[in-house]
Amino acid sequence: MKLGQATIKDIAKELNVSLSTVSRALKDYPGISSETKRKVKELAEKLNYRPNAIALSLRKSKSFTIGVIIPEVVHFFFSTVISGIEEVAFANGYNVILCQTNEKLQRELSSIEAMLDNQVDGLLVSYSKETEDFEHFTKLLKQNFPIVFFDRVPEIENTVNVTVNDFKGAYDATSHLINQGYKNIAHLAGPKNLTISRKRLDGYLAALQDHSIKQNPDWIIPCPIGTQEESFNFTKKLFENGKIKPDGIFASNDIAAAGAMMAVKSLGLKVPGDVGIVGFSDWQFSSMIDPPLSTVSQPGFQMGEKAISLLLEMINKKKDEIWSPKTVVLETELIIRKSSEKINKI
Amino acid sequence: MKLGQATIKDIAKELNVSLSTVSRALKDYPGISSETKRKVKELAEKLNYRPNAIALSLRKSKSFTIGVIIPEVVHFFFSTVISGIEEVAFANGYNVILCQTNEKLQRELSSIEAMLDNQVDGLLVSYSKETEDFEHFTKLLKQNFPIVFFDRVPEIENTVNVTVNDFKGAYDATSHLINQGYKNIAHLAGPKNLTISRKRLDGYLAALQDHSIKQNPDWIIPCPIGTQEESFNFTKKLFENGKIKPDGIFASNDIAAAGAMMAVKSLGLKVPGDVGIVGFSDWQFSSMIDPPLSTVSQPGFQMGEKAISLLLEMINKKKDEIWSPKTVVLETELIIRKSSEKINKI
DNA sequence: AACGTCACCGCAATCGATTGTGTTAATTTT
DNA sequence: AAAATTAACACAATCGATTGCGGTGACGTT
Numbered sequence: 177m178k179l180g181q182a183t184i185k186d187i188a189k190e191l192n193v194s195l196s197t198v199s200r201a202l203k204d205y206p207g208i209s210s211e212t213k214r215k216v217k218e219l220a221e222k223l224n225y226r227p228n229a230i231a232l233s234l235r236k237s238k239s240f241t242i243g244v245i246i247p248e249v250v251h252f253f254f255s256t257v258i259s260g261i262e263e264v265a266f267a268n269g270y271n272v273i274l275c276q277t278n279e280k281l282q283r284e285l286s287s288i289e290a291m292l293d294n295q296v297d298g299l300l301v302s303y304s305k306e307t308e309d310f311e312h313f314t315k316l317l318k319q320n321f322p323i324v325f326f327d328r329v330p331e332i333e334n335t336v337n338v339t340v341n342d343f344k345g346a347y348d349a350t351s352h353l354i355n356q357g358y359k360n361i362a363h364l365a366g367p368k369n370l371t372i373s374r375k376r377l378d379g380y381l382a383a384l385q386d387h388s389i390k391q392n393p394d395w396i397i398p399c400p401i402g403t404q405e406e407s408f409n410f411t412k413k414l415f416e417n418g419k420i421k422p423d424g425i426f427a428s429n430d431i432a433a434a435g436a437m438m439a440v441k442s443l444g445l446k447v448p449g450d451v452g453i454v455g456f457s458d459w460q461f462s463s464m465i466d467p468p469l470s471t472v473s474q475p476g477f478q479m480g481e482k483a484i485s486l487l488l489e490m491i492n493k494k495k496d497e498i499w500s501p502k503t504v505v506l507e508t509e510l511i512i513r514k515s516s517e518k519i520n521k522i
Numbered sequence: 523m524k525l526g527q528a529t530i531k532d533i534a535k536e537l538n539v540s541l542s543t544v545s546r547a548l549k550d551y552p553g554i555s556s557e558t559k560r561k562v563k564e565l566a567e568k569l570n571y572r573p574n575a576i577a578l579s580l581r582k583s584k585s586f587t588i589g590v591i592i593p594e595v596v597h598f599f600f601s602t603v604i605s606g607i608e609e610v611a612f613a614n615g616y617n618v619i620l621c622q623t624n625e626k627l628q629r630e631l632s633s634i635e636a637m638l639d640n641q642v643d644g645l646l647v648s649y650s651k652e653t654e655d656f657e658h659f660t661k662l663l664k665q666n667f668p669i670v671f672f673d674r675v676p677e678i679e680n681t682v683n684v685t686v687n688d689f690k691g692a693y694d695a696t697s698h699l700i701n702q703g704y705k706n707i708a709h710l711a712g713p714k715n716l717t718i719s720r721k722r723l724d725g726y727l728a729a730l731q732d733h734s735i736k737q738n739p740d741w742i743i744p745c746p747i748g749t750q751e752e753s754f755n756f757t758k759k760l761f762e763n764g765k766i767k768p769d770g771i772f773a774s775n776d777i778a779a780a781g782a783m784m785a786v787k788s789l790g791l792k793v794p795g796d797v798g799i800v801g802f803s804d805w806q807f808s809s810m811i812d813p814p815l816s817t818v819s820q821p822g823f824q825m826g827e828k829a830i831s832l833l834l835e836m837i838n839k840k841k842d843e844i845w846s847p848k849t850v851v852l853e854t855e856l857i858i859r860k861s862s863e864k865i866n867k868i
Numbered sequence: 869a870a871c872g873t874c875a876c877c878g879c880a881a882t883c884g885a886t887t888g889t890g891t892t893a894a895t896t897t898t
Numbered sequence: 899a900a901a902a903t904t905a906a907c908a909c910a911a912t913c914g915a916t917t918g919c920g921g922t923g924a925c926g927t928t
Binding site: 196197207208212233236 | 907
Binding site: 540541555 | 875877
């Protein structure tokens with residue numbers, strides 16, 4: 177109303193026909209004379225008529241809106257995923273409602289409530305670090321409400337997920353360090369309750385094992401907060417206190433890797449050479465730091481595209497059709513830069 | 523319906539009362555016995571009743587949704603602004619619909635259409651690089667539709683804007699370089715049709731003038747694309763071709779600054795020392811590159827907060843009240859890091 | 869006994885659009 | 899000429915909630 181937008185009623189009144197005639201004329205239904213159709217369409221054009229999406233949503237119980245729940249917007253990987261989501265949504269006439277949880281469970285819960293109130297047709301979720309119970313998701317899934325989880329996927333049944341191959345990414349990164357001559361590799365791990373953290377840890381461990389390197393529990397350092405400062409401090413401690421010092425670091429994300437790199441450099445050690453470092457995610461800055469950081473790139477944009485494509489499929493199924501649980505795994509790519517160059521090259 | 527969500531009708535039928543009674547009971551209207559209120563509320567609780575926001579939107583011609591139109595999601599500054607927007611929106615019970623234009627005018631136009639169809643209560647806009655005509659905005663503004671422009675604000679009348687003090691930021695950055703001993707300063711400028719580019723250019727020029735340094739038109743290099751490669755190439759050319767070479771670079775954004783830094787280093791020049799560099803925006807990576815980049819930080823989060831606060835004010839005015847045009851200017855802060863250290867310190 | 873008051877609640881219009889089911893009138897069929 | 903068909907349109911229910919107004923009893927008042 178604020179826009180004084182013309183409605184079907186305005187057209188009907190102006191032309192002295194009924195609402196239904198206008199509605200049908202606009203959509204070329206049979207049973208309306210071509211003369212009437214012409215007049216209706218002309219007037220609609222003239223009044224700049226545009227159907228009220230809210231009214232349609234109410235009528236059809238479908239909002240053409242999907243909700244996206246992510247931990248943080250200001251995060252290179254997640255913003256890339258959002259970008260992919262937005263592209264496909266836009267191309268398909270869907271709207272994207274965004275909520276960030278700031279890694280808080282409480283916020284996750286209320287965001288979901290808000291989105292359901294707004295009748296979103298489905299949800300794309302990457303849950304928060306605090307989330308350990310998935311009741312709020314299973315409740316919805318039981319009611320056949322479409323949800324696709326991406327990146328951080330819960331270990332519950334009958335879900336549709338999109339992840340990257342975290343295990344292989346971590347395995348490749350660690351193996352790469354080993355092949356470059358770095359044998360004493362520490363791991364800066366992510367929060368324990370995230371599947372991705374565990375998978376990356378597993379990949380790291382598997383790589384060590386396959387190269388007959390014994391793991392050192394002291395060298396697996398969880399970084400629950402995820403800031404650069406955190407990894408800087410942990411890395412500094414690790415190198416200052418240990419009897420045997422690591423000569424390689426595989427970090428579960430680039431921020432941690434960058435912090436570690438600074439810590440190592442601040443101790444007068446050379447990267448690469450004294451210490452080789454590989455991160456995870458290929459953030460924008462990773463190629464710009466000194467030395468440029470080797471890392472495992474995740475196809476964020478594709479992940480977004482894939483996730484929403486799956487969601488749209490689910491949404492557009494007949495309501496009696498049940499979708500089958502599945503997990504799409506996207507492959508990572510090891511990006512080799514200077515930070516992991518061979519020891520003897522230096 | 524997908525959720526089998528309970529409606530007011532369900533409650534009414536179950537309790538054998540009318541719809542209006544249920545509605546009023548739920549909102550503690552007078553004229554309903556406390557006994558009835560109790561029963562209604564109990565059943566509502568039991569059925570997990572939640573009002574249908576779509577129905578409310580239709581009834582009230584208000585969707586509690588605002589649209590955000592930005593050039594790119596994967597952009598540190600913009601994602602920070604989004605974060606600020608989302609926080610305030612969430613706190614006030616508003617939803618945020620997001621569209622990115624990818625710097626395309628066509629996309630901007632259709633995004634606005636889509637948002638209006640969805641009855642957003644207002645728009646937050648940072649327009650695309652392609653946008654030179656603002657007809658699509660003035661049309662809405664004439665109809666008193668609430669719009670707040672942020673960062674990239676159009677030079678048209680009667681708008682409400684939030685910007686940073688680009689002029690002063692640029693002036694400070696350039697003056698800083700001069701004070702550090704760098705007198706021959708080139709400027710990597712932004713796209714010409716953006717006000718922010720012009721303001722930053724003006725600040726740069728004013729600083730030169732105030733220090734009695736003559737400007738060199740060849741040293742003002744527009745970077746319309748905005749990639750690191752672009753500024754890398756332009757900077758390289760600049761240093762290879764010029765007779766007199768610059769010893770300072772003020773870039774209108776950090777990406778360009780980073781590209782310039784790489785170009786300068788690739789030519790064997792030292793940063794700082796041979797060349798001092800200052801960027802603009804304080805991207806996440808700026809403190810991590812080598813040398814850490816001096817830059818002008820923009821309060822993105824605050825900008826988002828302020829922009830949506832203004833928008834909500836406008837939305838909640840009585841419809842006959844007219845808001846007055848205004849521009850809120852947020853101050854920048856010069857962040858001094860190593861890339862602009864004094865010449866003689868080296 | 870007749871009337872007023874008040875508590876409590878229901879009816880129906882409304883928001884904008886869709887759609888199944890009438891209802892006309894003209895046209896065709898027999 | 900009467901009956902059947904059909905084109906072209908209107909009516910009204912519907913989606914879920916809100917809200918002005920009207921209605922119905924149970925009281926008290928005079």
